[in-house]
Structure formats: C-alpha cells, structure tokens
Amino acid sequence: MTERVVPEDRRRRRRPTRQGTVLSERAIVETALHLVDQQGAQALTVRKLGAALGADPSAIYRYFHSSDALMLALTDEMIGRAQQGYRATGDWRADLREIGRRIHACYQAHPQAAVLAAHRTTGREHEVRVVEAILGVLRAAGLPDGEAVRIYHAFVDQALGFAALDAAALALPAAAQAADLAVWHANYGTLSADTHPNIAATAPLLAVEMRRSGYPTALELLLDAIAARLDAAAG
Amino acid sequence: MTERVVPEDRRRRRRPTRQGTVLSERAIVETALHLVDQQGAQALTVRKLGAALGADPSAIYRYFHSSDALMLALTDEMIGRAQQGYRATGDWRADLREIGRRIHACYQAHPQAAVLAAHRTTGREHEVRVVEAILGVLRAAGLPDGEAVRIYHAFVDQALGFAALDAAALALPAAAQAADLAVWHANYGTLSADTHPNIAATAPLLAVEMRRSGYPTALELLLDAIAARLDAAAG
DNA sequence: TTCACACGTCAATGCTGTTGTCATAAGCTC
DNA sequence: GAGCTTATGACAACAGCATTGACGTGTGAA
Numbered sequence: 001m002t003e004r005v006v007p008e009d010r011r012r013r014r015r016p017t018r019q020g021t022v023l024s025e026r027a028i029v030e031t032a033l034h035l036v037d038q039q040g041a042q043a044l045t046v047r048k049l050g051a052a053l054g055a056d057p058s059a060i061y062r063y064f065h066s067s068d069a070l071m072l073a074l075t076d077e078m079i080g081r082a083q084q085g086y087r088a089t090g091d092w093r094a095d096l097r098e099i100g101r102r103i104h105a106c107y108q109a110h111p112q113a114a115v116l117a118a119h120r121t122t123g124r125e126h127e128v129r130v131v132e133a134i135l136g137v138l139r140a141a142g143l144p145d146g147e148a149v150r151i152y153h154a155f156v157d158q159a160l161g162f163a164a165l166d167a168a169a170l171a172l173p174a175a176a177q178a179a180d181l182a183v184w185h186a187n188y189g190t191l192s193a194d195t196h197p198n199i200a201a202t203a204p205l206l207a208v209e210m211r212r213s214g215y216p217t218a219l220e221l222l223l224d225a226i227a228a229r230l231d232a233a234a235g
Numbered sequence: 236m237t238e239r240v241v242p243e244d245r246r247r248r249r250r251p252t253r254q255g256t257v258l259s260e261r262a263i264v265e266t267a268l269h270l271v272d273q274q275g276a277q278a279l280t281v282r283k284l285g286a287a288l289g290a291d292p293s294a295i296y297r298y299f300h301s302s303d304a305l306m307l308a309l310t311d312e313m314i315g316r317a318q319q320g321y322r323a324t325g326d327w328r329a330d331l332r333e334i335g336r337r338i339h340a341c342y343q344a345h346p347q348a349a350v351l352a353a354h355r356t357t358g359r360e361h362e363v364r365v366v367e368a369i370l371g372v373l374r375a376a377g378l379p380d381g382e383a384v385r386i387y388h389a390f391v392d393q394a395l396g397f398a399a400l401d402a403a404a405l406a407l408p409a410a411a412q413a414a415d416l417a418v419w420h421a422n423y424g425t426l427s428a429d430t431h432p433n434i435a436a437t438a439p440l441l442a443v444e445m446r447r448s449g450y451p452t453a454l455e456l457l458l459d460a461i462a463a464r465l466d467a468a469a470g
Numbered sequence: 471t472t473c474a475c476a477c478g479t480c481a482a483t484g485c486t487g488t489t490g491t492c493a494t495a496a497g498c499t500c
Numbered sequence: 501g502a503g504c505t506t507a508t509g510a511c512a513a514c515a516g517c518a519t520t521g522a523c524g525t526g527t528g529a530a
Contacts, residue, residue, distance in 0.1 A: 006507075006508090011507085012496080012497065012498090013497065013506085013508070014496080015494085015507075015508055017509060018510075023508090023509085047485085055509070055510090056509060056510050056511075058488080058489080058509080058510070058511080059508075059510075061488070061489080066487085066488085119400050119401075119407075120411075120415060121415040121416070121418045123418035123422035128423070128426070132431045132432075132433050135434060135437060139436070139437075145440060148437065149437050150444060150452050151456070152441075153445065153449040153452060154449045154453035154456055155453075156449075157397060157448075157449035157453065158393060158397070158449070158453050161393070161395075161396025161397045161399060162392060162393070164396060165354050165392055165396040165399055166354075168353070168354035168399065169354050172354075176303050180355060180356040181356070183356045183358035184356070184358075186358070187363070188363070191363070196363065196367045197367075197371075199363070199366060199370060201374070201380060202374075205380055206384055206387075209385060209387075210356075210388065213392075214391075214393075215392070217389040218389035218392065218393050218457070221457055221460035221461070222456055222460065224459075224463060225456035225457065225459040225463075228459060228460075239477095241476075241477085246476085247476080247528065247529085249477095249527085250476075250477060250478065250525085250526070251478090252477095252479090253478075253479075258477090280517065280518085281517080281518060281519085282518085290478070290479090291478060291479050291480075292518085292519095293478080293479070293519080293520080294478050294479075296519075297478075302518065
C-alpha cells in the first residue's frame with residue numbers, strides 16, 4: 001500500500017539502475033531538457049527518456065505521476081532559466097524589449113514544453129516576478145494604471161502567443177516543418193500576377209521573410225505604439 | 236502500380252463503405268472538424284475518424300497521404316470559413332482590423348481545432364486568398380514591398396499567435412481553465428505592496444483585464460504603429 | 471457483357487504511455 | 501555486522517497510435 005510516487009524530499013534509498021545511473025527528479029528533468037534540445041521535440045517520449053537515462057522507462061513513474069506532470073516540471077525549470085540574470089536598466093524600451101526577447105527565446109529553445117506551457121497561468125514565483133517587472137516598467141515610464149494593465153496584457157500575451165506559435169512550428173516533425181517552409185517557394189512563388197498580383201510582386205521577399213520569426217518586428221511595432229501612448233500621456 | 240491517393244477531381248468510382256458512407260475529401264474534412272469540435276483535439280485520430288465516418292481507418296489513406304495532410308486540409312477549411320463574406324472597403328485600417336478579428340474569432344469558435352491548426356502553412360486555396368488580401372491592403376495603403384512583407388508577417392502571426400493562445404485556454408478542461416483564472420484573485424490579489432508594489436497597486440484591474448483576450452488591445456496598438464510607418468513613408 | 475482496376479477491408483508492424491507484479495538491495499534497528 | 505522492511509528498478513503486458521501491403525469486390529467504362 002505504498003504510493004507509487006514518493007516526494008523528492010522524503011526519499012531515503014537511492015538505488016542505482018542496472019546501468020549505474022542514480023535517478024532523481026532533477027536528473028530526470030535535466031536529461032529530458034537535454035534530450036529535447038539535442039534530438040528535437042518528438043524525441044521526448046518516456047521510452048527514449050528511459051534509454052537516455054540508462055533506466056527502464058517505467059522507473060520514471062516512480063518520480064512523476066504521468067508524462068504530463070513531467071512536462072510541467074520541465075516547464076517550471078525552463079521559466080527559471082529564462083529569468084536568470086535579468087537586470088532592469090531603467091530605460092523602459094530596452095527593458096521591455098529584453099523581457100519580451102527572453103520569454104520568446106526561452107520557449108523557442110524548448111518548443112515541446114512551450115506548446116503545453118505557454119497558455120497556463122501558474123502564479124508561481126518566477127511568473128510573479130516577470131509580471132511585477134513588466135508592470136513596474138510601464139508604470140515607471142508614466143502610464144496610468146488602467147492603461148498600464150491593458151498594455152501589460154497585450155505585451156505579455158503577444159510574447160506568449162508568438163512563442164507558442166513559433167514553438168509549435170519547431171515542435172513539428174522535421175518533415176512537416178520543412179514542407180511548411182517549402183510552401184513559400186513551391187506554391188506562393190509560382191502564382192500568376194494576373195490572379196494574385198500582390199503575392200507575385202513580393203514572392204521572393206515572402207520566401208525569405210517567412211523563414212524567421214515575425215516576433216522581432218511585432219515587438220518593435222508594439223514598442224513604437226507604446227511610445228506614442230506615452231507621448232500622449234505626457235503631452 | 237496505382238497511386239494510393241487519387242486527386243479528388245479524377246475520382247470516378249464512388250464505392251460506399253460496408254456501413255454505407257460514401258467517402259470524399261470533403262466528407263472526411265467535415266467529419267473531422269465535427270469530431271474535434273465535439274470531443275476535443277485528442278479525439279482526432281485516424282481510428283476514431285474512421286469510426287465516425289463509418290469506414291475502415293485505412294480508407295482515409297486513399298484520400299490523404301498522411302494524417303498531417305488531413306490536418307492541413309482541416310486548417311484550410313477553417314481559414315476559408317473565417318473569411319467567408321469578407322469584402323474590402325478600401326480603408327486599410329478597417330480592412331486589417333476586420334481580417335484580424337475574423338481570424339481570431341473563427342479560431343475561438345473551434346478552439347480544439349485551432350490548437351492543432353494555427354501554426355501550419357497550407358498553401359491551399361483559402362490561405363492563399365487571405366495572404367493576397369492582406370498584402371493588397373498594405374501595399375495599396377502605400378507601404379514599400381519590403382516593409383509590407385515584414386508587417387504582413389507581424390500582423391498575421393500576431394492574429395494566429397493570439398488565436399492559438401486564447402484557443403488553448405478555451406480548450407483546457409473546465410477545471411484547469413477556472414483554476415488559471417482564479418490565480419489572479421487568489422495569488423496576485425494577495426501580494427504585499429512591500430514586496431510587489433506594482434502588482435499590489437493594480438491587482439483589481441488585473442483580475443478584470445485577464446478575464447478577456449488581450450488581442451483587441453494588441454491589434455489596435457499594431458494598427459497605430461502601422462499608421463505611424465505609413466505617415467513616415469508618405470512624409 | 472466483359473473486364474481492369476479503384477478503393478474499401480483486413481492484418482500486421484512498430485511505435486506510444488501506462489500499470490501490475492516481482493525481486494532485490496538500501497537503510498533501518500538491534 | 502545480522503536481519504528485516506520496503507522502496508524502487510525491472511519486466512512483461514495492454515491498449516491505442518499511424519501507417520502499409522495484400523487482397524477481393526463491385527463499379528464504371530468499353
């Protein structure tokens with residue numbers, strides 16, 4: 001009548017696997033992140049993780065109730081890493097840019113986890129810290145509270161939305177990912193100027209543009225708009 | 236040596252399944268969309284779709300090379316429905332607002348499908364039409380091609396990113412959805428002004444703001460920024 | 471009326487997450 | 501150290517997944 005999963009701080013017996021690994025929550029999460037980074041999103045399966053750890057796949061269920069619980073632990077770890085070392089400079093535009101860039105970059109680095117995590121509100125330590133930081137930047141810059149909150153919402157959800165979108169693309173199987181990009185050459189590149197004048201005129205530009213994320217552009221445009229609101233609030 | 240998948244317009248023999256259904260690309264896509272709406276994204280498997288159609292799962296592979304090809308067809312169908320009846324007015328700002336609103340609204344209407352669809356590039360009929368429309372609005376408004384393409388990218392991915400984010404929230408189990416919202420009261424509403432001055436000052440505003448989508452605000456800010464670029468390009 | 475073959479069906483393959491059972495060694499008590 | 505308890509890793513099995521090759525039937529063309 002023992003629970004299958006024992007909380008990490010109550011573990012006494014650390015028994016190495018047949019291949020010699022000593023398991024722990026931490027070791028599993030780190031190996032999982034490493035696996036995703038190296039072999040892509042679709043490599044994160046319980047079986048492959050077991051193999052990477054040097055343990056039977058089912059041993060993982062001694063540490064996490066389900067693969068979803070493992071996913072959440074992974075996400076938490078990721079958020080922590082994204083914040084690491086951030087310092088506000090006092091320049092609102094530079095600070096917002098840096099925060100946005102960090103959120104986006106960190107989810108891009110671990111797309112599989114990002115897909116599941118981007119739309120959740122955790123209320124945990126790291127999340128709280130970013131919310132406080134963003135609101136602080138906006139209010140210090142001179143926005144009234146109502147507008148600061150609205151713009152906070154637009155800013156953070158834009159970062160998360162692009163992160164989710166770009167991460168989902170990265171999380172696709174390599175073949176589908178390549179196929180989606182190829183469409184910009186194969187389909188859009190061959191349309192006639194008679195039927196699709198605007199696409200025909202910009203096809204080469206499109207094919208290049210769509211290879212990268214639209215977030216940097218969207219972020220700068222958002223910062224432009226915030227600057228205009230600040231001018232209006234001040235003047 | 237016959238191809239497994241025969242293009243829809245070259246099909247002659249329509250042979251009912253054992254259960255009497257007559258299959259077609261259209262019938263499969265519609266059943267799939269219906270299935271996803273009713274039972275959630277995870278219900279969209281080849282086997283369940285086969286069962287819903289009244290056909291052997293493998294019969295689907297006579298119409299789509301893979302489940303991914305089916306996914307793309309589904310996506311395009313949704314894009315098509317979103318733009319049904321759209322007419323450009325010639326006012327760039329009103330037109331862009333309407334297109335963005337339609338994309339977001341349609342994905343919100345089918346959140347379970349949107350989660351799967353928002354990040355794919357299909358190159359199919361309906362998608363091509365929207366791309367052409369957006370590029371047309373931006374170029375007609377006076378943006379040079381390079382900037383039109385960059386802003387097109389930011390605009391469309393902003394709409395899709397918010398759609399994906401908001402759809403993912405709607406697609407959550409009701410309990411998780413409620414829990415995520417409650418965090419804004421339960422956690423953020425109780426933080427001390429000493430440790431989190433900016434959150435403490437705006438907590439009630441935050442709790443209200445976070446109940447709705449941030450997209451309308453973000454969209455207006457993006458339109459503001461585009462207007463500024465247009466002024467710059469003209470002046 | 472004939473006949474080729476399109477297409478629905480069946481069976482099999484190799485993945486996936488997950489669980490019940492077992493045996494073994496870790497760490498406690500003495 | 502010796503012996504006991506039980507945590508924990510390993511094994512095997514299950515159900516469900518996408519996909520594919522072989523097969524036979526009935527359709528539509530000639």
